[in-house]
Amino acid sequence: xxxxxxxxxxxxxTGPARILRVAGRAARPAAHRLVLLVVLLAAVFAAVGLLPxxxxxxxxxxxxxxxxxxxxxxxxxxxxxxxxRFWDWMTALPTGDLGTTARGEHVTDxxxxxxxxxxxxxxxxxxxxxxxxxxxxxxxALRPKGRADRTIDTLATTAFALPEFxxxxxxxxxxxxxxxxxxAVTLAGPDGTPESWTMLVLPLLSLAIPQIGWNTRIxxxxxxxxADLPHVRAAVLDGLPRRRILTHHMLPGALxxxxxxxxxxxGMLLGGAVVVETLFNYPGIGAVLATxxxxxxxxxxAGVVAAAxxxxxxxxxxxxxxxxxALGEHR
Numbered sequence: 001x002x003x004x005x006x007x008x009x010x011x012x013x014t015g016p017a018r019i020l021r022v023a024g025r026a027a028r029p030a031a032h033r034l035v036l037l038v039v040l041l042a043a044v045f046a047a048v049g050l051l052p053x054x055x056x057x058x059x060x061x062x063x064x065x066x067x068x069x070x071x072x073x074x075x076x077x078x079x080x081x082x083x084x085r086f087w088d089w090m091t092a093l094p095t096g097d098l099g100t101t102a103r104g105e106h107v108t109d110x111x112x113x114x115x116x117x118x119x120x121x122x123x124x125x126x127x128x129x130x131x132x133x134x135x136x137x138x139x140x141a142l143r144p145k146g147r148a149d150r151t152i153d154t155l156a157t158t159a160f161a162l163p164e165f166x167x168x169x170x171x172x173x174x175x176x177x178x179x180x181x182x183x184a185v186t187l188a189g190p191d192g193t194p195e196s197w198t199m200l201v202l203p204l205l206s207l208a209i210p211q212i213g214w215n216t217r218i219x220x221x222x223x224x225x226x227a228d229l230p231h232v233r234a235a236v237l238d239g240l241p242r243r244r245i246l247t248h249h250m251l252p253g254a255l256x257x258x259x260x261x262x263x264x265x266x267g268m269l270l271g272g273a274v275v276v277e278t279l280f281n282y283p284g285i286g287a288v289l290a291t292x293x294x295x296x297x298x299x300x301x302a303g304v305v306a307a308a309x310x311x312x313x314x315x316x317x318x319x320x321x322x323x324x325x326a327l328g329e330h331r
Contacts, residue, residue, distance in 0.1 A: 029316070029317075029320050030313070030317050030320070033313045033316060033317075034313070037306070037309045037310075037313060038090070040305060040309065041086070041090070041302050041305060041306060041309075042083075042086055044298070044301055044302045044305050045082045045083075045085065045086040045089075045298055045302065046082055048293075048296055048297075048298040048301055049082045049298070051293075051296055053296055054073065054078050054296050055076055055078065055102035055295055055296040055297050055298065056069050056072040056073040056076055056078055056102070057069060057296075058102070058294065058295045058296050058297075059102045059103055059295050059297075060072055076102060082298075085298070089299060089302060093306065096108065098111070098299065098302070098303040098306065099299030099300075099302070099303065100299060101292075101295075101297050101299060101300045102295050102296070102297045102299075102300075103295070103297075107299050107300055107303035108303070110288060110300060110303075111285065111288065111303055111304065111307055113192040113283070114192070114283055114284050114285050114287065114288050115284070115285055115307050117192070117193060117194075117282070117283050117284045118270070118273050118277065118284035118285045118286070119311065120193075121200065121203055121204060121207065121273060121276075121277075121282065121284060122207070122266070122269045122270055122273055122311075124200070124204050124208075125204050125207035125208040125211065125269050126208075126211070126262070126265060126266060126269055128204065128208040128212070129208045129211035129212045129214075129215055129265055129269075130215060130262055130265075132208070132212040132215075132216070133211075133212050133214075133215030133216040133218070133219050133261075134215075134219055134258075136152050136156065136212070136216045136219075136220075137152075137215070137216045137217075137218070137219025137220040137222075137223060138219065138223065138246055138251075139152065140152040140153065140216075140220045141219070141220055141223035141224060141227065141246070141250070142242050142243075142246060144224065144227070149220075152216065152220070153217070153220065155213070156212070156213040156214075156216040156217050156220075157213065157217065158213065159209050159210055159212060159213025159214075159216075160210050160211075160213030160214045160217065161213075162209070162210055163210070163275075164206055164207060164210060164272040164275050164276050165275050165276075165279060167205075167206045167209050167210060168202070168203075168206040168275070168276055168279045168280070169279075171202050171205055171206055172184055172202060172279070172280075175201075175202060176202065182198055182199075182201050182202050183196070183198060183199050183202075184202075184280070185199075185280060185281040186199040186200075186203070186280050186281050186282045186283065187199065187281075188283040192283055193283070194282070194283070199280075199282075202280055203273075203276050203277065203280045203282050206272075206276045206279075206280075207269050207272055207273060207276055210268075210272070211265045211268060211269060214261065214264075214265060214268070215258075215261050215262065215265060218257060218258060218260075218261035219254070219258055219261075221257070222254035222257035222258055223246070223250050223251070223254050225254070225257075226249070226250040226251075226253045226254050227250060229253070231249060232245065232249045232250055235248075235249045259319040260319055262315075262319060263315050263316045263318070263319030263320075266311075266312055266315040266316070267312045267315075267316075270308045270311065270312060273285070273286060274286040274289055274290075278290060285304050285307070285308070288300070288304060289301065289304045292304065
């Protein structure tokens, strides 16, 4: 029997139907990002091949003869075209094999220590950036066009405009060189992680401060858009407390824009980590990538890019799911 619904009635979706709808909407951007990652990895192989020198010469023993270098190039597969080497690398990637470095180590073994350190630093910076942005953006949104709103907007714009290396140098001078409060460099313990939590503070702040500025502006703008909606104005006229209006009427509608900003920050944080880790001698993928480029080590460079790209793609996928779910609930 067909069920008739009155005109204008909203028919709610069942659980499985809603899951399928959300998954369907997230599948297309996920596939698009996968294609972009493959293109980026191909570009890595091509770009490293265009650099002067090659992995055989960069990693060979001093005084190696021309014959020895030629034999080493053959052993590393450098006598083959880069598209062929890229295809072999890509076909092994689904099995978790990232290849072998020019020095004979498995790429997964080389990344197994530094990459978790980078993820730790990036995750802490992301949480700090999100928490700070929500606090400052909400504070400014509750006082539109007031002194606090103008001050927060100026500070957020300034923070986001500063590159990570500028923030790093400023913090290094202020909190290490001039005051001696924090260590200037990171020393790795026997397990490869920083010896002390204090060694995380300067790299963490250097990464988080620009992203606090970026996300504060996004939160403030998203909340400002919500403040003009009829249901929010009605809540204000009803005399509801400002905090309740913020948490129950403004933030839920602003969530899609905020989630998109957070996902963008994740990519910026992993990109900025390479610079920050180098400045503070942090034991992450920054040092690995610098060494790999010096060695012209294509599999290792591609492995770093693949690991970082997978982490960023996962966060973007989660942001897509949050955004899709939030938009579906507010239609």
